[in-house]
Amino acid sequence: MSQTNDFAIRFANVNGTGSASANNLILRAIFRMGVPVSGKNYFPSNIQGLPTWYEIRVSKDGYMGRAAAFDLVIAMNAETYARDVRSVRSGGWLLHDSTWPLSPALKRDDIQYLGVPLAQLCNGLFDTPRDRVLMKNIAYAGVLAALHDIDIKEVDRLLEEQYAKKPALADSNKIALRLGHDYATKHFRCPLPVRLERMNKTGEHILIDGNSATALGCLYAGATVAAWYPITPATSVMDSFTAYCKKFRKDPDTGKNLFCIVQAEDELAAMGMVLGASWNGARAFTSTAGPGVSLMQELLGFAYYAEIPAVLIDVQRTGPSTGMPTRTQQSDILICALASHGDTKHIVLFPSNPTECFELSVAAFDLAERFQTPVFVLSDLDIGMNDWMSPELKWDDSYRPDRGRVMGAEEVAKLGKKFQRYSDEDSEGVTSRTLPGVDPRAAFFTRGSGHNKFGVYTEIPEEYQEVMERLSRKHKGAAGRVPTPVIRRAGGNGKSAPARVGLVSLGGGDAAMNEAVDRLAAQGLVTDYMRVRAYPFSPEVEAFLAEHEVNYVVEQNRDGQLRSLMLLDTEIPKSKLKSVPIYSGFPLAASEVVDAICKLEGRDLPAPGALANEKDTKRLQA
Amino acid sequence: MSQTNDFAIRFANVNGTGSASANNLILRAIFRMGVPVSGKNYFPSNIQGLPTWYEIRVSKDGYMGRAAAFDLVIAMNAETYARDVRSVRSGGWLLHDSTWPLSPALKRDDIQYLGVPLAQLCNGLFDTPRDRVLMKNIAYAGVLAALHDIDIKEVDRLLEEQYAKKPALADSNKIALRLGHDYATKHFRCPLPVRLERMNKTGEHILIDGNSATALGCLYAGATVAAWYPITPATSVMDSFTAYCKKFRKDPDTGKNLFCIVQAEDELAAMGMVLGASWNGARAFTSTAGPGVSLMQELLGFAYYAEIPAVLIDVQRTGPSTGMPTRTQQSDILICALASHGDTKHIVLFPSNPTECFELSVAAFDLAERFQTPVFVLSDLDIGMNDWMSPELKWDDSYRPDRGRVMGAEEVAKLGKKFQRYSDEDSEGVTSRTLPGVDPRAAFFTRGSGHNKFGVYTEIPEEYQEVMERLSRKHKGAAGRVPTPVIRRAGGNGKSAPARVGLVSLGGGDAAMNEAVDRLAAQGLVTDYMRVRAYPFSPEVEAFLAEHEVNYVVEQNRDGQLRSLMLLDTEIPKSKLKSVPIYSGFPLAASEVVDAICKLEGRDLPAPGALANEKDTKRLQA
Amino acid sequence: MSFIPKPVARHPGMLPNKIGLTLRDYEGSMSTLCAGCGHDSISAAIIQAYYELDMPPHRVAKLSGIGCSSKTPTYFLGGAHGFNSAHGRMAAIATGANAANRAINYIGVSGDGDSLSIGLGHLCHAIRRNLDIMYVLENNGVYGLTKGQFSAATDVGSRSKKGEANVMSPIDPVILALSLGIGFVARSFSGDKKQLVPILKAAIKYKGFALIDIISPCVTFNDHEGSTKSYRHTRKNQLPVLQSDFVAAGDQEITADYEAGSTKRVKLHDGGEVVFRKVPEDYDPHSREKVVDYIESHTRNGEILTGLLYFDESKPDMHGVAGTVDEPLNAVPYEKLCPGSAALKKMQAGLR
């Protein structure tokens, strides 16, 4: 069984030891060899000294889901040796630092141990303790280059680019790299069967994390005001946005900022700032995670009721409460869809990868302004912080923001009467707004208290209900504008009859889902697959669910939150909607899905180890 | 058609003019005549100068729901004259101050105008402007006594009791009372057909508002710590609790407080205080309304996950956002049941009247400590702030708090090892806790971050999920302990076959629902009626729903929030659960329910005016 | 609306100002507050100030939280957009509003409950950011709208209507703001329109955070004997130590009634001038420490020091600090904001 361009490796490190850049070197070198690759980072909620893992999956078929078994593990953390030894697949390899002897208790008969005296090699060559630690990382990168036949010139080039301004550093890195490479070549039979071979499948692609893509989306959507409070895993959205703004948003004439980013005192303030700015006509957003969404509830209800646009990027982490801040989950679906007390419903978008982080962020601003309401972009830690191979982001220069129904001074003048905020309902339930500062006749009062369609305070039932009913129509109206689901039919997306079984998912699980669909098909279980991209659901969602005898809703939360919304908002009977909750905190792996579906379908589970060569359909993930 | 002991009157006043005490006099006098009566107050979200209405419904059959038509209207607010004239039923009476002439535009042919020169009468007798305004109110009370044949001695006695310490005031009030009474007797044919006659149906009953009853519940449950932030309509829960504590909770030896009530800086703090106190082993609670619940979301998730008892009284008002703070609604059901980000589910109780406010508040503490989790008591403005005739509250002196599974020093000593917080699961999913200060071996760390069953921080999927699954079991476990639904079967609660139609409701709508059941029956539509008292649902809830061909879920919110929980948590098909949303902000009226059900059932609506004498079943509300 | 007569500011026959508007054009809808409420007098002063400054109402944005005080923006400047927000969140919302459009004038109205309890954090941080706003704190020492609970501004010993004495130390917003580095802070009294209007005018024209703590008696819940925020108590104990005038840019100055020697004058960023009359010998409205000492020593004596107490316009406002472009962000054309497809392509070359 050949595993060329089809294997997974795991790095076991200690956080704060600079391993990230070595691991990233390997990722990029593989990418530059034209072979589809992805990288996932598992880090603790801590700054230094705790275990951290990085996983690289090489997949000629382009599968980007989490790998569930590892061909080779680089064990650099003595504390987790036992676990790491266990994580090597039978027949695989363990690479370890043989400066110190490996405890016999860690010996397994079914794997091979590759010992490299990394510390010893580096201590001889580098002076400071910090350098020794850092260079040890580069040295194991060299070892891997030899073992997997990674083109060492690609690694060299990456180092040269990285240290373009510090050639001396580039050189010492190269030395460390060669140290490992040479040692491996000399002592092991290189390359291993799990090896690279150049392909041309990464052209027109980039390596990017979802949070950077989200930030780019906000940049290109024309957001000028951003307010936030630091929180993992959302912080890098704003870090990236800030960096992009500094690069692309300086006024060419004055050098001044065409943006205003405010680090707020807390999440309540951040949401308040977004509302103030949006009310004033700027495109504004915040990025946060679950705890922040909880804190923003009151103002989200305000925005819903007073009809103020707002974009909230929720990079989900494992809940409830503080939960596991550095693990992923899809468990903020309900709190976002139903945010705040009273009767409220919101628009929620579910990107599944960096491309969609980019595109749906732009869509979020358009929808928020079109429907004058908060729009949530529900990303997650896996999408947001991991390294995804992604088709190059495309931008259509003819795009112009949909500012929705905003009346300017002339339009107000034409009214011939004082502007009324909530009375000129269109077919989607939307009414016109005006911006402060434009015209005295345009003035109106924004309030979270009961109001009638003129925007005037009321306690009269009919007046109050009239507005509430329109809000309900407006939410339903949005179903016609939100991104439609992505549907993959076993028989192709033509007219063929639907499969018996429908798979349903959302967000970052998509990569694993597509792989699972292929694997299930290989096992004889033909399925159609729908990935939902927005709430409220477009008509296509219900149609898909109705077509299938049974739909398995795979989601990364305990309580079946997406399925709950489907139960509430569609006419699909409960019996047709089966919940498949997989919510460990790790990104979804295809094998988890395959196992769960097989169990639910009463099928035998696929034999372990049989997984690797079951991939006969070839799909490159978008 | 005789309307003795069966009519409704409405007072139209200006707030801040002291009308409340006059209106209350009438209410109490009727009550003391042994005739079932209830009073509802509709006040603006403002302190002085805006319209306010008070409605008294006299019902020999004991119906306590809002009256939808008025036999007599007391129009004391010039600003709302037009509306008030309109609100008199055809054939009814309008009482107004004839000091000033009534605009001819306000004339209706089908009602009778009773003009009394109230201001003129009082100006002659009283000196200060304030006294004149106040006494005008007492004077119209006198007019009403004459018109409705209310025993003026009862009113006298009430005045004497009220001004026991200020006999001069009692006297001047009596003078004003006679002023009105005599004028009416002299100028009108008294009594009107809408009149009183002594009965003996109010013995063993009291007049009380739900918030006072809630406060009594908390007092009797043994709550010692209360933290709150003022908000309508919850403020009077804490006002009452404070008053009761001052009366009943002074240490007899030292005169010091056996309670600690903290007016917090905001609702986030209030919930924090409740958690701190409960963690420390005191019974603690907060009272708030929708906006407060929104602000408490983060800490509610903390309490769920770290398993800390907490009691939250949510006196619901009309949402979303600030909404109509002085109107009622049942629209915080979902935000309470699902509070916070991540996967969370809570216990929610739904009292329907002051008796249940009392009883379910006590139950809330027992459940919170038994299940170590937040418990919500969802009252509303109608229950909480209106005057209800209620059977006397009963207390069983053998009651002792269920403190749940708390280990003391001896039990911990017996463990023979360090205490583990989340490992000794019982059949309901509950584990033991310990209190600070008791024993060093009992110490554990409370955290909202990922933890395993030992209470230790973890990021390991299996350990994290083990706790999460238990939490899910625990929530389901609570279904066996929460108050069961109150079911009223058309065929009696014996073994007879269920009706085709089930009516379902919750909370303060109950009074109107029972009346609607009677009226529908009189029209030939036989229904069974279930009032849900808690979430998670006890098995009886699903059984009832399953039994009926169709269930109409009547609730005071737009989005069918109770029905939503039923769709999610039961196997009842959607087609069997029809939503009947009535959410105007006013308390539910039987006629609204009857109209809605008739429409849904495709029946003719009952003829207007035919309502009053359709009450042939006699029920006294509990 | 109410049929009880209210002190609505109405000066019939008033002359139009420089932009042709009369006082009436600066009014809002009729107040629904209690007759005699201090907040209504403040609204009248605000109307007067904007009128005298010849400001077009629609170039002002009015924001508030929740409370009786926070209702008042409905009662002035009907031609301005209003934002009656959530309890305690006004400062944050105003921050966002100002971020989006630095070119219009902002007035924030709040109460002592809104600002010093639930909204305390936002207030402090808005001061730190030196948000360009006039922040009017209508301080009645009580939660009016929720019927009379003590607030964090209630003085120790001040009694509730029911007779209970407050026991917790109050938060003095003036002292607090000074400790946070504020540049403009004043205290005044709703009943002293003569003092208040010039302060408001200076605050409106001030670039940065201008806090005005205005004692504003609540006639319904906190105007009784024993309250230290009643009309009586405030009239008796107010010490208007700093009287200031505001002279708008280009306006004729009325120097008539200044006593020579005791006058201090400060030029504003905007060209206008604040003229301090009768400054006490030992007082320097530009020295933060001295101001704090001075205020505290008087507070200890039960005196309520009023006036424009501290003034310093040297610090840049939020945008100055951030380096934002001069034009309002909400008016920057999209074409200037979007880097375009070529830039995106180029940037992505680095992501391989």
Place this chain on the structure above:
Amino acid sequence: MSFIPKPVARHPGMLPNKIGLTLRDYEGSMSTLCAGCGHDSISAAIIQAYYELDMPPHRVAKLSGIGCSSKTPTYFLGGAHGFNSAHGRMAAIATGANAANRAINYIGVSGDGDSLSIGLGHLCHAIRRNLDIMYVLENNGVYGLTKGQFSAATDVGSRSKKGEANVMSPIDPVILALSLGIGFVARSFSGDKKQLVPILKAAIKYKGFALIDIISPCVTFNDHEGSTKSYRHTRKNQLPVLQSDFVAAGDQEITADYEAGSTKRVKLHDGGEVVFRKVPEDYDPHSREKVVDYIESHTRNGEILTGLLYFDESKPDMHGVAGTVDEPLNAVPYEKLCPGSAALKKMQAGLR
């Protein structure tokens, strides 16, 4: 756990204290903070203080918010219940805890982000209530756990790791607390255990809110050149103006090294005594205004004044103010709390 050696406080062979416990019995689990983090030194000082005070660990409750600092209660007093709460909410939660049980000792640990941004309102109000707690603010001028953003305690001009200078005025928790009427406020440095331990001991024994602002360098994100919260900068600019000792009730006093004349002593409520050594001439730790002036004048010069800066134990704590019974409320038997059926019946007679 980590395999990089950490500065865990361990003094092997230490003698048992009066209740028979060794220093080790006051430790917690092993720290997971970065090697050299100031917070770890503070934990060591806390361990030392409780050990020296002979307090049974289980009679202490440890509360914190979220942040690297807020993690530390895991690393000391393993025998005490801990409450690692939500970001910024610790002060509120501690208020409730204390309300329920006034008989145990409370330590709250927080960071500058946790206390001065998201938790600012709660901190201020807990001070107003004079909650009986030792509040340890581990101040590194940065958000450690979220990787180095500026906090509200970052000084103007202090530079981030990437080289950006902060531009916003910091909130000085000491000045803020003084403006709120606090009775015990100190500033110290994680690197000065000699100064810190006696302050902690006094704070633990103090009845009321004792705030200790401790400069605690973040070696990973804020210990570089240009930071004003680095070890270097703090060592260089620290001015330990007030050195104090704490003498527990009934303990022998070691008077040896006090210079005559310059010593001030204050008796605590609990019987212990704070002895101030070498008090500067112009300093009075009991005069709030003077203390503020003194601190601010030094802050202006870039000096970091440390020591127990202000002390006044005369104000009643939250329970004193509220008039709560002496016994902890969580220990009052239910029978004493429930008025019973007869009282209910009687009370209802008035509801007719």
